[in-house]
Amino acid sequence: MRFFETLADRIAATDSVVSVGLDPDPSRIPEFLRGKDLPRWAFNRRVIDATHEHAACYKPNAAFYEDPDGWRALRETIAYAEGKGVPVLLDAKRADIGNTTRRYAEALDRADAITVNPYMGRDSLQPFFDREDKGVFVLCRTSNPGGADLQDLELASGEPLYERVAALADVWNANDNAGLVVGATAPEELAEVREIVPEIPFLVPGVGAQGGDAEAAVEHGLADHPGVDVDVGLVNSSRGIIFAGEGSSQPDDEATYFGAAGDAAKRLKKRLNRYR
Numbered sequence: 001m002r003f004f005e006t007l008a009d010r011i012a013a014t015d016s017v018v019s020v021g022l023d024p025d026p027s028r029i030p031e032f033l034r035g036k037d038l039p040r041w042a043f044n045r046r047v048i049d050a051t052h053e054h055a056a057c058y059k060p061n062a063a064f065y066e067d068p069d070g071w072r073a074l075r076e077t078i079a080y081a082e083g084k085g086v087p088v089l090l091d092a093k094r095a096d097i098g099n100t101t102r103r104y105a106e107a108l109d110r111a112d113a114i115t116v117n118p119y120m121g122r123d124s125l126q127p128f129f130d131r132e133d134k135g136v137f138v139l140c141r142t143s144n145p146g147g148a149d150l151q152d153l154e155l156a157s158g159e160p161l162y163e164r165v166a167a168l169a170d171v172w173n174a175n176d177n178a179g180l181v182v183g184a185t186a187p188e189e190l191a192e193v194r195e196i197v198p199e200i201p202f203l204v205p206g207v208g209a210q211g212g213d214a215e216a217a218v219e220h221g222l223a224d225h226p227g228v229d230v231d232v233g234l235v236n237s238s239r240g241i242i243f244a245g246e247g248s249s250q251p252d253d254e255a256t257y258f259g260a261a262g263d264a265a266k267r268l269k270k271r272l273n274r275y276r
Contacts (some may be wrong), residue, residue: 003113003135004175006087006199011056016269017222017276019089019203020051021238022060022077028243030257040064041073045080045240046254050090050262052084054269057113057234059203062092078110089113089203089234093139095124102127108134115139115181115203118165122172132175140165140193143183145153162189167195176226179203184212184235190220192223199223201233207240207268235272241265 001009023078024040036042048058058081065074078088090111094104094204097120105127113135116125128136141151141162151162154231169178182193190213193202204221206212214235222231243265245257 002133002227003087004225005143005228005233006112007135007201007234008225008230008232010085010087011232012230013085014054014056014269015273016056017218017233017235017272018055018265018269019057019059019234019236020047020055020241020265021091021236022047022058022242023238024073024242025064028246029253030245030254032252032254038069038073038076040070041076042213043242044073044077046258048077048081048084048086049259050258051059051241051265052081052086054262054265055086057087057089059089059234059238061234061238063070063092075110079194082112087112089115089135089137092114093117094128095120097124101125104128105131113137113179118168125172129172129175129177132177134177135179136177137179137181137203138165138169138172140181141186141189142181143185143212147183154156163192163196166193166200169200170197173200179233181205182221184214184217184221185252187213187220189217190216194220194223197223199225201225203234203236205236207235207237207272214271215275216260218272222276231276235268237264237268240257241268 033039095117115137153161160236179201182202201223202221204217217235222233225232241264245260248260250256
């Protein structure tokens with residue numbers, strides 16, 4: 001099955017568009033796991049156990065795994081998530097030229113989808129799009145404040161750069177496997193991008209710790225994608241879910257700590273479903 005077909009099935013099965021970001025910052029992993037073998041994997045496994053009933057997707061960010069033990073932890077994490085029936089989107093923001101980008105695209109041998117950076121143009125992304133069964137989410141309008149430094153620049157045509165990226169993604173989407181990353185912190189821009197690309201699903205970050213607009217994320221982030229029966233798209237929360245246990249009454253108790261992650265994922269699912 002193609003990625004967006006798999007995602008549609010998962011959204012229907014869980015009644016959820018929640019993407020859970022698996023970003024196990026070593027400095028925030030609880031003390032009771034730090035003596036374990038591969039503590040990032042131990043942490044992720046418990047998060048997955050607590051949240052998989054509410055997760056349409058898991059989104060590990062490669063930045064938290066780029067060391068020997070980290071890559072091992074990531075492989076275990078992906079295998080475990082997929083064993084629970086949950087697709088995995090690797091947030092790697094990759095792209096380059098020639099043989100380099102072809103090697104980067106090999107990350108899709110393990111993950112179901114990936115995020116990519118369009119700054120170097122079509123040829124830097126083609127090896128990803130050529131993997132017809134995989135999802136490719138192109139950075140478009142990101143949720144961080146500094147995104148405006150380049151993404152809002154006005155082109156000679158009068159359109160901002162992020163709108164051109166959206167239009168190009170539509171052109172590059174010959175295999176119907178393109179998605180866009182559009183943050184929830186600028187809801188009016190979410191709406192603008194949706195008008196440009198009515199059928200491309202979005203990955204919408206920024207609803208959790210960054211305080212983005214949940215209603216806009218659902219209204220504009222989901223798409224009536226060709227060949228699937230439900231509107232598809234993802235709304236991501238990372239820190240707001242996986243570290244929810246830090247604020248619990250017993251943060252040193254494993255069941256309490258990860259129970260808080262499960263509760264946070266369930267609350268976000270219910271919050272988003274109010275607008276679906």
